[in-house]
Amino acid sequence: ILQIKKYAFFIIITNVIELLFAVFAIYLRWGLLGPLLAIMCTRLGMLFFTLPQIIKDIGFKWPNFSILATFLSFSLPLLLVSIPNWIIDSSDRYLIGFFLSPKDVGIYSASYMLSSTIFFFITPISTIFYPTISSLWNMDRKDEFKKYLTYVIKYSLICVIPFSMILIVLSKPLLLIFSTKQFLSGNLIVGSITLGLVIYAISLFAIHILTVFKKTKFILFSYTLAALSNFILSIILIPRIGILGAAIATAIGYFVLSFLTFSEILKSISFEFNIAEIIKSVLASFAILILLV
Secondary structure: OHHHHHHHHHHHHHHHHHHHHHHHHHHOOOOOHHHHHHHHHHHHHHHHHHHHHHHHHHOOOOOOHHHHHHHHHHHHHHHHOHHHHHHHHHHHHHHHHHHOOHHHHHHHHHHHHHHHHHHHHHHHHHHHHHHHHHHHHHOOOHHHHHHHHHHHHHHHHHHHHHHHHHHHHOHHHHHHHHOOHHHHHHHHOHHHHHHHHHHHHHHHHHHHHHHHOOOHHHHHHHHHHHHHHHHHHHHHHHHHHOHHHHHHHHHHHHHHHHHHHHHHHOOOOOOOOOHHHHHHHHHHHHHHHHHHO
16 A cells, blocks of 8 residues: 555656646747657656665566566567557547548547546556456455455446546536537537447456456457457448547447457456446436436
């Protein structure tokens, strides 16, 4: 827990310093190079500041290159995952720009950023989730492993579902707060994008588990199929129904990823999924929305 607190502290400090330096660079009119230099210098500074502490805690040994092939077999697929992940996450904007207009790209991006706020709930949980399940699995505490997975998915959905529904219902005023009237038409696609990102957020837990199982090649395979489905559907749907087509393609792509990863997990372990708790969360969300509206 102490190390997690240190990690959170360094992340917050790094982000604050990056922001301050970037604003200062923009104020001095250094152009785009200024913020980039600010980010690079800040991260290098934090690296040199934290590296001695890391070496003090865990030590340093010269790597054993005889096991390099094993490490590459495990890590190379995870490195290549960034390519299909980029296709799912960003290629839709390029296709919107190709088939439609820069204005549509801006509208879609604003809606996507609004929907992405659900990761405020998922990212902290995900950060703790991976080291915890790795430890439980390595100690052969499989019952605790399954219980932990059940609780993490359960409480993640309980947090994310109400927030997502609030985002969808209040998307128009929220877009108006963070943008201008030109982007308000994006409220029509917030629902599809949010659904896709919720599915993706939950699939991240499955991806962490597959990493613990050392099934990194299957992770790459799943991301690749999801990216292909997203890209092909975007090409088909965007010319026909506009940015809504991109949102639907993104949601389907993330569904493919989630379906494949969880199906693979269930071949190795089983865990409880209490649908009643999710239904309660949905009903509570409707009650909140009635009060808000």
